[in-house]
Amino acid sequence: MATSVEVRDLVVERGGQQVLHGLGFTLHPGEITGLLGPSGCGKTTLMRALVGVQAGVRGRVTVLGLPAGSPALRRRVGYVTQAPAVYTDLSVAENLQYFAAVVDAVPDRVAAVLEQVALADRPGQLVQTLSGGERARVSLATALLATPELLVLDEPTVGLDPVLRRDLWVLFRQLADAGATLLVSSHVMDEAVRCDRLLLMREGRFVADATPQGLLEKTGAADIEGAFLVLAEAA
Amino acid sequence: MNARRTLATARRVLTQLRRDHRTLALLLVVPLLLLTLLRYVYDAQPTVFDQVGGPLLALFPFITMFLVTSVAMLRERTSGTLERLLTTPLAKPDLLFGYALAFGAVAVVQTTLASAVALGPLGLNLAASPALVVLLAVLDALLGMALGLFTSAFARTEFQAVQFLPAFVLPQLLLCGLFAPRDTMAAPLQWLSDVFPLTYAVDGMQRLAASTAVTGDLLRDLLVVAGASVLALGLGAATLRRQTA
């Protein structure tokens, strides 16, 4: 299987504390990998290391054949931060037009990504008047503009209504089917079933790296939350 | 450095500013009100108004751009948009020159308005051509912008950013020669005054007020202000880190 991300012995120190303790995994094109674990376990830190904005990183992080953070990756990797990173005093369309210019996306892409995140009906609305979930989708849309090969999404579905959440997962699946690699984090375990593979994380270590099905079989648990408990107690 | 991204950044910053009617009004109207106030404070001494009015035209753009830029850049840092931008192909000079273009444009409008009102209805007498006055004022604005950008790296909150105005700007203002002639100050203060860039901004305006001639001293002032802006922009660029803890 082709590999788009390869991580070996990843150690990260933040504020004098070791936060990630020697992680290793691979990601593959066409797959959605779920990064699941409780708040504070290190999901965001891991994602920041992948996109190359995290300082204090040791180990090997190779993304699309290049060291993480290489300038050549900046158009090929899309990163959606946990807190929406958009200009609240601009309209939805103005945000997207600016980011489109920054990543050299053709103007048509703005309408296309608005359609993808179900915001096509409100391009003129100021972001500060949007709900939290809508802001998160504007932030997601900015990352889709350049049709990235690797999408790193930090808790993209938190606080969304179930219908929208389902629609976003349909979108993620379409992007993966088109050949993108997706890493999606969440602190709620019920999103696990939508992923091809799961990385379960606790206190900066993986407690599992498996398919959802494989995880249930191995632990004999009824759901992923149960599997997490079994593994966390065994560790 | 990429022209399209720089222009897009300038356009974005101007759009944000345009949305903020109150800030825009403060930027453009407050200088006019203060100049008018000053004119009537020195109602009986028109020559004093001539001496103080010129330097004031240099101070407005410097102070306002310092404030606006440090808060704008701090917001860019705390809202996560800076980190987001630094993961894209946007280069740091694209961002910095985008800001410089946008605030430079605002400074041109601000100074043109202020000069027009000061030189017209308020009867301020400046020897040099209004074009030179606007040129120096725009350089002052860019200096304020560059210093604001640099100092914003040391602020964690907007409260702190605003406090940098008295901390960074007031000492320069006190020692720039406006309150007491520089050669009458205690020697250490003169040295400080020599290294503060605002000194040259005010000195330049005083020269423009006094004489039509473009002298070597005036050129030195212009060059120091421009050079200090470039230096501060470079230092500011160094504070934009792609990787953070």
Ligand SMILES: Nc1ncnc2c1ncn2[C@@H]1O[C@H](COP(=O)(O)OP(=O)(O)O)[C@@H](O)[C@H]1O
């Ligand atoms: N800027 C920082 N400085 C020091 N420690 C941090 C910083 N940010 C996060 N941490 C710590 O790193 C750990 C992992 O945080 P994070 O990656 O944000 O977890 P998650 O995204 O899973 O909630 C936490 O213990 C958190 O307190």
Ligand SMILES: [Mg+2]
């Ligand atoms: Mg997080």
